[in-house]
Amino acid sequence: MTTNSKITRKDFWSVFFRSLTLDSSWNYERMQNLSFAYTMAPIIRRLYSNKEDKALALQRHLEFMSITPHISTLLFGITSAMEEENSKNKEFDSSSISAVKSSLMGPIAGVGDSFFWGTLKVIATGIAISLSREGNMFGPIAFLLIINIPHFILRYICLDRGLKFGAKFFGDLGSSGLIQTITESASVLGLMVIGAMTASNVNFELTMKVGGGKIAESLQTYIDQIMLGFFPAVFFLIIYWLLGKKVKTTTLLLGVIVFSILVALTGLA
Amino acid sequence: MDITIGKIILMFLVAFFAYMHSYFGSNMWNRPIVVGPLVGLVLGDLDSGLKLGATLELVFMGAFPVGASNPPDFVSGTIIATAYVIMSGKSIASAVLLAVPIATLVLLIDNLQMTFLLTYASHKADKYALEGDIKGVERTQVIFGILNKLILAAIVAIGFAAGVPVIETVLSYVPKFVTHGLDIAAGIIPAIGFAMLAKMMLTKKMIPYLLAGFLLAAYLEVTVVGVALFGIVAVLLVINSKENSAVKEVALDDNEF
Numbered sequence: 001m002t003t004n005s006k007i008t009r010k011d012f013w014s015v016f017f018r019s020l021t022l023d024s025s026w027n028y029e030r031m032q033n034l035s036f037a038y039t040m041a042p043i044i045r046r047l048y049s050n051k052e053d054k055a056l057a058l059q060r061h062l063e064f065m066s067i068t069p070h071i072s073t074l075l076f077g078i079t080s081a082m083e084e085e086n087s088k089n090k091e092f093d094s095s096s097i098s099a100v101k102s103s104l105m106g107p108i109a110g111v112g113d114s115f116f117w118g119t120l121k122v123i124a125t126g127i128a129i130s131l132s133r134e135g136n137m138f139g140p141i142a143f144l145l146i147i148n149i150p151h152f153i154l155r156y157i158c159l160d161r162g163l164k165f166g167a168k169f170f171g172d173l174g175s176s177g178l179i180q181t182i183t184e185s186a187s188v189l190g191l192m193v194i195g196a197m198t199a200s201n202v203n204f205e206l207t208m209k210v211g212g213g214k215i216a217e218s219l220q221t222y223i224d225q226i227m228l229g230f231f232p233a234v235f236f237l238i239i240y241w242l243l244g245k246k247v248k249t250t251t252l253l254l255g256v257i258v259f260s261i262l263v264a265l266t267g268l269a
Numbered sequence: 270m271d272i273t274i275g276k277i278i279l280m281f282l283v284a285f286f287a288y289m290h291s292y293f294g295s296n297m298w299n300r301p302i303v304v305g306p307l308v309g310l311v312l313g314d315l316d317s318g319l320k321l322g323a324t325l326e327l328v329f330m331g332a333f334p335v336g337a338s339n340p341p342d343f344v345s346g347t348i349i350a351t352a353y354v355i356m357s358g359k360s361i362a363s364a365v366l367l368a369v370p371i372a373t374l375v376l377l378i379d380n381l382q383m384t385f386l387l388t389y390a391s392h393k394a395d396k397y398a399l400e401g402d403i404k405g406v407e408r409t410q411v412i413f414g415i416l417n418k419l420i421l422a423a424i425v426a427i428g429f430a431a432g433v434p435v436i437e438t439v440l441s442y443v444p445k446f447v448t449h450g451l452d453i454a455a456g457i458i459p460a461i462g463f464a465m466l467a468k469m470m471l472t473k474k475m476i477p478y479l480l481a482g483f484l485l486a487a488y489l490e491v492t493v494v495g496v497a498l499f500g501i502v503a504v505l506l507v508i509n510s511k512e513n514s515a516v517k518e519v520a521l522d523d524n525e526f
Contacts, residue, residue, distance in 0.1 A: 021410070027387035027391050030391055034387070034410050125302065132306070139319055185508065186470075193496055196483065240467060249461060260450040
């Protein structure tokens with residue numbers, strides 16, 4: 001926040017806490033629009049005194065919105081800074097606020113979704129599952145801490161930076177290639193963990209025995225000699241390929257269940 | 270274990286708490302790994318709650334909201350399935366059998382809410398906005414933001430009260446090979462989630478990292494934390510090589526002048 005900003009520390013925290021509700025009134029028509037306007041309300045109240053300006057600002061923020069909630073504060077900060085500019089400067093084209101909003105939500109959601117869902121949540125799940133399986137109650141606690149400590153720190157930083165730099169922020173980011181580096185780093189880390197979790201959490205073993213009497217061995221022993229984690233890899237690849245063919249996940253789920261029941265029926269596993 | 274009014278109310282509260290995660294920063298306390306233990310705590314069997322939570326978390330690994338796609342409602346699936354397994358002492362496979370269809374069914378109901386109730390709320394806010402009525406917009410968000418969670422929690426409580434005895438009878442007719450099949454399915458289903466996550470990030474250039482993670486876990490049995498640490502090393506290497514190539518590009522530019 002610049003020193004001559006009308007937006008106070010109280011407004012900052014008001015936006016911060018309201019931004020927490022972003023996904024709570026999600027609708028199919030304009031997704032997060034209602035909560036977006038709710039979060040911008042303290043800023044609108046601070047900046048505009050006449051009814052027409054308030055109405056226009058509210059309408060602007062009831063437009064379509066779809067963004068990763070955890071780092072939505074970056075957009076709230078930028079939008080607030082632009083609203084302030086709009087309230088001060090008669091020449092300012094208010095339609096640029098909507099333009100900036102709709103052009104930034106894609107990139108922010110892209111980075112946010114791959115970081116929170118693809119990386120952070122996967123790591124948290126991996127750690128929590130091994131604890132929970134042993135009946136250790138720190139499983140769920142670790143899960144929440146691993147996700148939410150970075151989450152709330154980022155939520156704060158994003159709002160702070162967004163407000164400080166306004167729309168200039170993304171101009172700088174874009175030219176330095178920082179966004180691409182962040183996305184790529186998150187993907188590297190996320191994919192390694194996804195690979196590891198596929199190997200350790202997807203289970204399928206052939207229990208059927210071959211050979212007779214004392215030399216009977218389960219089929220799985222032979223498979224393991226070819227490749228450890230053979231079945232997890234095969235299932236992953238088949239499903240990945242089907243997803244690329246736009247097969248719905250519910251269809252995949254049903255397919256897996258039918259396949260498993262057939263396998264159980266034949267006694268292979 | 271009998272279903273009492275007290276338990277129904279507690280299930281309602283657990284469900285409401287879980288659904289309200291989107292009112293508290295989408296902090297993910299609605300995930301099965303958290304909700305399972307909460308149900309366990311309420312029913313006095315934390316240990317089973319933790320284990321069921323872990324299993325169902327893997328089953329719903331691919332259930333995450335991105336853009337316009339809404340995943341199955343795993344909160345209701347987790348609560349009812351966990352409660353059923355703890356109360357009946359049945360196998361974990363029956364939790365999977367129950368959780369998936371329940372979650373799919375409740376998503377249908379939630380879809381109705383998101384199509385009609387919450388779109389209506391957004392239109393109501395439009396009207397307040399036209400008049401510059403900030404308070405009106407705020408009120409609409411608070412009321413409907415919480416109301417839709419209350420409705421979902423009520424559905425879970427009703428499902429728990431009415432469903433568990435019915436489920437008991439239905440499941441007693443399910444043949445053994447089906448339950449064994451579901452046990453097998455529970456092992457494979459997480460692959461769907463992992464493939465969906467990978468789909469979000471995987472490009473040709475990124476394949477080595479996925480493979481590295483897989484092989485580290487399959488052959489060296491490195492834990493997830495271990496692999497994540499190796500992952501940080503990989504990230505640093507990527508950043509280093511990027512900086513090097515950036516320096517080279519600058520050098521090339523200089524030559525042109």
